[in-house]
Amino acid sequence: MTLSTLPAPETSPFDVCVLGLGYVGLPTAAVLATRGQRVAGVDLRRDILDTINAGRIHIVEPELDALVRAAVAAGTLRAVPAPVPARTYLICVPTPITADHRPDLSFVEAAARAIVPVLGPGALVVLESTVPPGTLRDLVAPIVCGNLQGGGLVPGRDIFLAHAPERVLPGAVLREVVENERLVGGLTDACTARCAEFYEAFARGQVHRCSAEVAELTKLAENAFRDTNVAFANELANVCAHLGLDVWEVIRLANRHPRVQILRPGPGVGGHCIAVDPWFIAASAPQHTALIQAARRVNDERPARVIAQVRALAARLRKPKVACLGLAYKPDIDDLRESPALHIARALAADPDLELLLVEPHLHTSPIAGAPLVPLAEALAAADIVVVLVAHRQFRHLRPDHLLRLMVVDTVGLLNQRT
Ligand SMILES: NC(=O)c1ccc[n+]([C@@H]2O[C@H](COP(=O)([O-])OP(=O)(O)OC[C@H]3O[C@@H](n4cnc5c(N)ncnc54)[C@H](O)[C@@H]3O)[C@@H](O)[C@H]2O)c1
Incomplete structure (x- = not known):
C-alpha cells in the first residue's frame, strides 16, 4: 500500500478512532463523542463492544454510563472490533510490566500495527498509554511511518505522531479528561502543534508542548x-x-x-x-x-x-x-x-x-x-x-x-x- 492508495480520512464516517476502551479510552471516547466528534472505539473484547453498543459500560466510573448512553443513542459513538479510517487515532491500550519488572509493550505494538492498514494521509496518531522514554520514536514510529510496502511516511508532513500521556484520576476521569493540564510531545514540532490543536479543541487545562521523550519521562516521573x-x-x-x-x-x-x-x-x-x-x-x-x-x-x-x-x-x-x-x-x-x-x-x-x-x-x-x-x-x-x-x-x-x-x-x- 502506498500513500496515494490509502483511504482519505475525510471520506470516513469517523473523526476519531480510539484503541482500547478501558478506564482511559472509554471516558475519552465518550467525552469526544458528546462534543461533536464521530468516534469509533476499538477493543479486542467482544463483550466490551456489545456492552458499549447497547449503551452500557463495563467499568466503574461516576457519570460515565449516562455519557456513553447519550453518545451511542446519538450515533456519535460506536464500538468496533478493528480500527477504521479516521483523522485522529488515540492509542489507549494497557502497558503492564512483566514478572521481572520489564515494560510489556506488546499491546502498544499490536495497536500500532492494527492502524497501519487504515491510516490515511495527514492522520494524527496519539499514544496516550504510559510508556518508557523512546517508545513513540523507536517502537511506534517505525511501524506507523515505516516501510509501508516500501514507501515510508514522513512524520510532520504525511503523518503526525505524538505522545500525550493520560494523567486522570480514577473516580474523577470525566472531569479530569477535560480539566487537567496536558503534555503533548510530538515526534517533530509540526506533530506537536497538530496534537496540541486536537486537545485544545476540548481540553480546558493548559496544553504544554514538549518533545515525545520529555512527555514520556515526565508522566513516569x-x-x-x-x-x-x-x-x-x-x-x-x-x-x-x-x-x-x-x-x-x-x-x-x-x-x-x-x-x-x-x-x-x-x-x-x-x-x-x-x-x-x-x-x-x-x-x-x-x-x-x-x-x-x-x-x-x-x-x-x-x-x-x-x-x-x-x-x-x-x-x-x-x-x-x-x-x-x-x-x-x-x-x-x-x-x-x-x-x-x-x-x-x-x-x-x-x-x-x-x-x-x-x-x-x-x-x-x-x-x-x-x-x-x-x-x-x-x-x-x-x-x-x-x-x-x-x-x-x-x-x-x-x-x-x-x-x-x-x-x-x-x-x-x-x-x-x-x-
Ligand atoms: N486507568 C487510569 O487511571 C490511568 C491513568 C493514567 C494513565 N493510564 C494508562 O493508560 C493506559 C490504558 O490504561 P487503562 O487503565 O485504560 O487500561 P484498561 O486495561 O482499563 O483498558 C485497556 C483496554 O485496551 C484493550 N486492548 C488491548 N489491546 C488492544 C488493541 N490492540 N486494540 C484495541 N484494544 C485493545 C483491552 O481489551 C482493554 O479493554 C495504560 O498505559 C495506563 O498505564 C491509566
Whole structure:
C-alpha cells in the first residue's frame, strides 16, 4: 500500500478512532463523542463492544454510563472490533510490566500495527498509554511511518505522531479528561502543534508542548515521585516497628516542621500506575535509578511485613478469627487491581491456623473463596484480631475504644487520626 492508495480520512464516517476502551479510552471516547466528534472505539473484547453498543459500560466510573448512553443513542459513538479510517487515532491500550519488572509493550505494538492498514494521509496518531522514554520514536514510529510496502511516511508532513500521556484520576476521569493540564510531545514540532490543536479543541487545562521523550519521562516521573515519597513513609513505619515507636506520632510531630511533609505509610502501594510506572524509568536507566528501584522494593515488601505481624498475633491464640477491613487499593473505590490489601487477605486466607472475615463495603461478593464478606459490626463482634487495610469512609468513625477487646493491626493509621 502506498500513500496515494490509502483511504482519505475525510471520506470516513469517523473523526476519531480510539484503541482500547478501558478506564482511559472509554471516558475519552465518550467525552469526544458528546462534543461533536464521530468516534469509533476499538477493543479486542467482544463483550466490551456489545456492552458499549447497547449503551452500557463495563467499568466503574461516576457519570460515565449516562455519557456513553447519550453518545451511542446519538450515533456519535460506536464500538468496533478493528480500527477504521479516521483523522485522529488515540492509542489507549494497557502497558503492564512483566514478572521481572520489564515494560510489556506488546499491546502498544499490536495497536500500532492494527492502524497501519487504515491510516490515511495527514492522520494524527496519539499514544496516550504510559510508556518508557523512546517508545513513540523507536517502537511506534517505525511501524506507523515505516516501510509501508516500501514507501515510508514522513512524520510532520504525511503523518503526525505524538505522545500525550493520560494523567486522570480514577473516580474523577470525566472531569479530569477535560480539566487537567496536558503534555503533548510530538515526534517533530509540526506533530506537536497538530496534537496540541486536537486537545485544545476540548481540553480546558493548559496544553504544554514538549518533545515525545520529555512527555514520556515526565508522566513516569510524576508517579515515581509519589511512589518514592510513600516508600519513605513506609520505611519510617518499618523503623518504628523495629524500635517499638509509634510511626503516626513521629510523622505528626515531624510534619510540624515548616518544610517537612511526610506522607502516610500503608500496607503497600497498589493500583496499576504508581506500582508499575517507576519500573519503566528503571528499565530505561537501570544504572541510574537506585532510589526509584529501592522505593519500589520498600513498597512491595510492605504486605509481607503486615502478614508477618498478623501471624505473630494469631500465633498467640487457637484458630483466631481475623477481620480484614478493606480490600481495595485505596480508600473509597472498588478497584482491586494490584491491591496490597487483597494480597494480604489472600495470604491470610491460605493460612490454616486462622479464620478470615472480610469487610469491603464496595463489594457484594467475596473475591476470596472460603473468606466470607460480612458487615463491619458483625466482623468486629466476631473477630479476635482486626487488620485495618484501607481507610474507607465507612470505617472512619472507628475509635480505639471500639476495639478494646481486640488485637489490632492498623496499617493506615485509621485509629490515630490526629496525623
Ligand atoms: N486507568 C487510569 O487511571 C490511568 C491513568 C493514567 C494513565 N493510564 C494508562 O493508560 C493506559 C490504558 O490504561 P487503562 O487503565 O485504560 O487500561 P484498561 O486495561 O482499563 O483498558 C485497556 C483496554 O485496551 C484493550 N486492548 C488491548 N489491546 C488492544 C488493541 N490492540 N486494540 C484495541 N484494544 C485493545 C483491552 O481489551 C482493554 O479493554 C495504560 O498505559 C495506563 O498505564 C491509566
